[in-house]
Amino acid sequence: MQVLSVASECAPLVKTGGLADVTGALPGALKGGGVRMRTLLPGYAAVMPALQDPVAVEHFDDLFGGPATLFEAHAKGLDLLVIDAPHLYGRPGNPYSGPDGRDWPDNPERFAALSWVGAHVAAHGAGGWRPQVLHGHDWQAGFMTEYLRGFGAGDVRTVLTIHNIAFTGATDRTRIDALRLDPWRFHPEGYEFYGAVSALKAGLMGADALTTVSPSYAEELMTPEFGMGLDGVMRRRQGVLTGILNGIDDAMWNPATDPAIIRYDDPADKRHAKAALQTELGLPQAAGPLCVIVSRMTHQKGLDLVLETLPDLLAQGGQLAVLGSGDPGLEEAFRQAARDPNVAVRIGYDEAFSHRLIAGGDAILVPSRFEPCGLTQMYGLRYGTVPVVALTGGLADTVIPASPAALAQGVATGIQFAPVTAGALRSALARLGTLYRDPDTWSRLQRNAMAQPVGWSRSAQAYADLYATLTHRG
Ligand code: ADP
Structure with missing residues (x-):
């Protein structure tokens, strides 16, 4: 053929x-x-x-x-x-x-x-x-x-x-x-x-x-x-x-072989990649999850909702690290947000840094208003970086939400929210915090995510x- x-x-x-x-x-x-x-x-x-x-x-x-x-x-x-x-x-x-x-x-x-x-x-x-x-x-x-x-x-x-x-x-x-x-x-x-x-x-x-x-x-x-x-x-x-x-290209996106990161094949070892990322970005140790974003900065991607709910994430001890570029207004708003010591923002396009972010994060946020497929949530799955995604398009098809039933059956891989509003994202971030503070559940979620087939x-x-x-x- x-x-x-x-x-x-x-x-x-x-x-x-x-x-x-x-x-x-x-x-x-x-x-x-x-x-x-x-x-x-x-x-x-x-x-x-x-x-x-x-x-x-x-x-x-x-x-x-x-x-x-x-x-x-x-x-x-x-x-x-x-x-x-x-x-x-x-x-x-x-x-x-x-x-x-x-x-x-x-x-x-x-x-x-x-x-x-x-x-x-x-x-x-x-x-x-x-x-x-x-x-x-x-x-x-x-x-x-x-x-x-x-x-x-x-x-x-x-x-x-x-x-x-x-x-x-x-x-x-x-x-x-x-x-x-x-x-x-x-x-x-x-x-x-x-x-x-x-x-x-x-x-x-x-x-x-x-x-x-x-x-x-x-x-x-x-x-x-x-x-x-x-x-x-x-x-x-x-x-x-x-x-x-x-x-996704699961040879290029493989935490066990990725030359851009401190490698791991068990979520327990992911903490080294996280510590390295925090050091690189000047972020302190924190009690809550480190959330990452790798994205074009456009209305489609719902990043304004992240800015709106950022105080809630920070209030629960969470952190945010962002890589992206696009809409000048959004770029500037993220630059301003980075004044907080628990927020790091890099405006630009950087393949190697995107690998370090996805390896070092605890969770990856993809709050898109629409998303035909989306790749970064799949990178997140592969790296045990729990995806927090809007219930739309390919995000709905690739992430199994951590409902009590899905958790009990051992199939949950992430968190979904709907509708795509700040209120729903706020609830999702609260849920993220709850899951993160329960180490057994959290590591099960990470293992399920890493085991999910995301290749071609x-x-x-x-x-x-x-x-x-x-x-x-x-
Ligand atoms: P879209 O095609 O709508 O931008 P996708 O999630 O389908 O969204 O694909 C985006 C791709 O571009 C992913 O491979 C993502 O890692 C990459 N990407 C987006 N922004 C950046 C950036 N600033 N630096 C490095 N890679 C990026």
């Missing part, structure tokens, strides 16, 4: 969030099951120098405004096709925005080009290779189904995975020509979305199969509360939608089955 994954980011080469973790881990996870997944990536300035043995397999005289070359290459264990198009991707900053944090105004064209090349490879092949399945991720790959239709490659099957429906890639209809779209398909059955052009809508309508990253988020997407205006489309396409839970094997099989079903259907 040959699959081309079309992605705007892919770890460890280029990452802004969980999307990259998934597109980076899936090819390796699928290998054993007879699926070869190659990944089509834009040749960002940071990506091109990392390529090993690049071989040019295709040239485009005019790829959305300039010449481009498609390279076959390897990097960091990934089997890649990379679009070298300096006019689109040879810029500083992250995949979507410049150093000033503002999105590039030509993002619709930049990722239309990614989708167009994906469809081109699926229809015509590249370097003598052609996939049976074209698997795109999020809005950046949405137009692939439109272009594939234009190329007339009816034998290729398409899958679109929704990692976050909040980003739709919507743009103005005056760009239809520039985006190389068929103007006759600007209608509700095509890529039109409330009078605008939407890459995500195009893919949602056109793909043979849709997946999203947890079963609960698949359900939620069909509701007005979470569907971001696309809930009607999701309800229409319910028959082809499945929720496949993300896994089950989900990789689900993707492999999906590809097989699609291609056998013919």
Whole structure:
């Protein structure tokens, strides 16, 4: 089975969030099951120098405004096709925005080009290779189904995975020509979305199969509360939608082998990692739990609720250590909060520090207003760092709440709260304190968490089955 994954980011080469973790881990996870997944990536300035043995397999005289070359290459264990198009991707900053944090105004064209090349490879092949399945991720790959239709490659099957429906890639209809779209398909059955052009809508309508990253988020997407205006489309396409839970890279996230931390494989030894973290951050010893957060700082993540309930956490002897960046208002509010000696905040992006935080914390807080899957609560599980999560999306699917029954049966792995309000988080933190002060219960919770399977094997099989079903259907 040959699959081309079309992605705007892919770890460890280029990452802004969980999307990259998934597109980076899936090819390796699928290998054993007879699926070869190659990944089509834009040749960002940071990506091109990392390529090993690049071989040019295709040239485009005019790829959305300039010449481009498609390279076959390897990097960091990934089997890649990379679009070298300096006019689109040879810029500083992250995949979507410049150093000033503002999105590039030509993002619709930049990722239309990614989708167009994906469809081109699926229809015509590249370097003598052609996939049976074209698997795109999020809005950046949405137009692939439109272009594939234009190329007339009816034998290729398409899958679109929704990692976050909040980003739709919507743009103005005056760009239809520039985006190389068929103007006759600007209608509700095509890529039109409330009078605008939407890459995500195009893919949602056109793909043979849709997946999203947890079963609960698949359900939620069909509701007005979470569907971001696309809930009607999701309800229409319910028959082809499945929720496949993300896994984590359990080799990279393994407390017994992690080179970034003081290693442990028993929760009793976790105290060394905690002491090291407290020393690193200048936090004193404390009676209550050390709570950690590793997160983008956006409204979605509910971090304002943490600020609101912080006095309650501190009053019970708890501590807070935060790593994240994003919304300037939230960044500043956390900086202010760090004046308290029991609060430490680091604004920025730091892989190694994120490992030390998750290893050293007693609990990890993920109070998201919505969360398609979420990865950090799974890192928490693997490290015996008890997740305290909102009851939504993938957080609901990965954490078994410490109800009296679940504790009695020995299956509880964390704490869930609903609704996503400061009041409910406050109660969850009180519950956390109670559990933490009961050492037997606490260590049982940690052991259950660490024993929970959070790797890729089950989900990789689900993707492999999906590809097989699609291609056998013919
Ligand atoms: P999202 O994709 O919505 O940002 P996820 O929980 O799915 O949320 O994935 C976030 C990923 O990014 C995780 O791997 C997390 O560890 C990582 N991450 C987020 N913020 C930071 C940061 N400031 N430093 C290091 N890693 C981070």
